[in-house]
Amino acid sequence: MTFDKLTSALNQGGQHLGDLIWWTLAEARIDRSTLEKIWAGAQLAPEHLPDPPTAEKALKAAVREAAVGQPDRLIRLGKEDEAEIVFAVVRETKHADGSVTYQQETRIVLDRKAESVSSDIAAHDLAGVITTRFGELRSTHTPDDVRRAMMKTLDACAAVTLRDHGGVYWVPAPYAELVRRLQTAIEKIGSSRVYLLPVHASADANRTLGDAAKLAIEDELAALKTEVEGFMASPPDRPSTLVRRLDAFEALKMKAALYRDVLQVRVQDLEKTLEDLTGSVEHLLNEKVAA
Known part of the structure; x- marks a missing residue:
């Protein structure tokens, strides 16, 4: 079955849950100025661009x-x-x-x-x-730079990886327009291709994507918890490191709320754990201010 036929078949389902996305980067070396023009033309966030070549x-x-x-x-x-x-x-x-x-x-x-x-x-x-x-x-960005820019954008789209080593991601429906603008931009770089496969509501789709989303949130929460435990044992020198973790807690909270709305996914003790982690980080910040 061709990709177009597969897309057409899957478009026959219920409510649009989101899109599967994967890509190939081919001849993807690009100079900075051209990448900036492509990125701006697709109305993508400039902060997701890779750092300029040095x-x-x-x-x-x-x-x-x-x-x-x-x-x-x-x-x-x-x-x-x-x-x-x-x-x-x-x-x-x-x-x-x-x-x-x-x-x-x-x-x-x-x-x-x-x-x-x-x-x-x-x-x-x-x-x-x-x-x-x-x-x-x-003055040239490598394919790895382009991939990193894509991943920053997908992270901002609350994307969930569907494979242990990445490569295939699910982006929830509220970001459908953004991920299509990303597709437009990347396909202007060399011979690169971005594949989007819409996923519509069904019992199997909801269960499978819900399990993947729940696991992703749990893994991210566990990583943040481990990191904060390390901070408590050995506080970082820079207050900005702690502030960034507060931002990460808020981003995870928003992601969890999105998954709850789209897929009815709930992670046990998420709010309580994030509240405790926030308290720990704020305590460290207050200690640095008082020092």
């Missing part, structure tokens, strides 16, 4: 790419401080007696202030590859 990120991405397919050479971080980042290209030689020796071939240096990359052997092949890729990546 010289540091560009160099490290270039190094990762250059290291692929180099069985006898390693690229190792040798130094990273406020002034520079230094990677060393090292040749690894294995000998008949089982011993291994290493010989450094060149150093690749990022001058943080000048945002320039250089090598102590200008004609070195890997250094040349890294320098070229650095120039290309300096």
